[in-house]
Amino acid sequence: MNIQWFPGHMAKTRRLLAENLKMIDVVIELLDARIPRSSKNPEIDEIIKDKPRVMAFNKSDLADDKVSKDWQKHYKSIGYSCIFIDSIKGTGINELKAMVNDAVKDKIDRQKQKGYVFRPVRTMVVGVPNVGKSSFINKIAGKASAVTGTGQE
Ligand SMILES: Nc1nc2c(ncn2[C@@H]2O[C@H](COP(=O)(O)OP(=O)(O)OP(=O)(O)O)[C@@H](O)[C@H]2O)c(=O)[nH]1
Ligand SMILES: [Mg+2]
Numbered sequence: 001m002n003i004q005w006f007p008g009h010m011a012k013t014r015r016l017l018a019e020n021l022k023m024i025d026v027v028i029e030l031l032d033a034r035i036p037r038s039s040k041n042p043e044i045d046e047i048i049k050d051k052p053r054v055m056a057f058n059k060s061d062l063a064d065d066k067v068s069k070d071w072q073k074h075y076k077s078i079g080y081s082c083i084f085i086d087s088i089k090g091t092g093i094n095e096l097k098a099m100v101n102d103a104v105k106d107k108i109d110r111q112k113q114k115g116y117v118f119r120p121v122r123t124m125v126v127g128v129p130n131v132g133k134s135s136f137i138n139k140i141a142g143k144a145s146a147v148t149g150t151g152q153e
Contacts, residue, residue: 014043014047017044017047017048017124017126018047020124021047021048021051021124023122024051024122024123024124025052025103025104025107025121025122025123026051026052026053026054026100026103026104026121026122026123026124027044027048027051027052027053027054027123027124027126028053028054028056028096028100028123028124028125028126028136029044029053029054029055029056029126029127030056030058030125030126030127030131030132030133030136031055031056031057031058031127031131032057032058032059032128032131032132033057033058033059033060033062033063033068033071033084034059034062034063036057036071036075039127039128039131041126041127041128044126048126052103052104052107053080053081053103054081054082054083054096054099054100054103055075055080055081055082055083056082056083056084056085056092056096056136057071057072057082057083057084057085058085058086058087058127058131058132058135058136059086059087059131059132060084060085060086060091060092061086061088061089061091063084068084072084081099081102081103083095083096083099085136087132087135087136087138087139088135088139090139093139093140096140097140100121100123101121104121108121125137130149133146134146134147134148134149135148
């Protein structure tokens with residue numbers, strides 16, 4: 001018997017990620033501030049390759065500040081731009097926007113030199129289930145655009 005272990009929805013998500021990546025300037029990788037390493041999907045690195053990326057550690061309100069500082073130091077030391085955020089209260093969201101703009105600055109400048117008119121920066125938010133993607137999108141968009149979990153599921 002041939003057992004198909006890789007669930008169809010995962011294969012589909014991977015394909016959608018790869019396809020849509022072409023249109024994207026920066027990937028925002030959402031992680032859980034309490035479990036930065038284990039909330040990471042290692043496949044993301046393979047898929048997004050050298051696309052500019054900002055790591056955002058969400059639910060920082062639930063994490064230990066001292067431990068978070070150590071994680072931030074660690075990720076910065078290996079070359080990632082990362083920030084701790086709270087998608088409910090909005091802590092860190094403005095800094096994150098600045099980091100996203102910073103990550104695309106060179107590309108936008110090059111396009112301006114070529115005569116392209118200004119266009120909005122396009123980002124993709126990725127993260128494991130329940131990490132707070134919908135809450136984050138609602139906060140950064142300034143309106144309810146995505147349905148969030150109730151915390152009961
Ligand atoms: N304390 C706290 N709770 C948060 C934060 N961000 C999200 N949550 C809560 O975490 C739960 C999941 O949030 P969602 O925004 O639905 O997460 P999601 O990643 O969109 O989940 P899926 O779409 O199911 O993958 C909800 O109960 C949110 O209220 C945060 O920064 N701090
Ligand atoms: Mg969601």
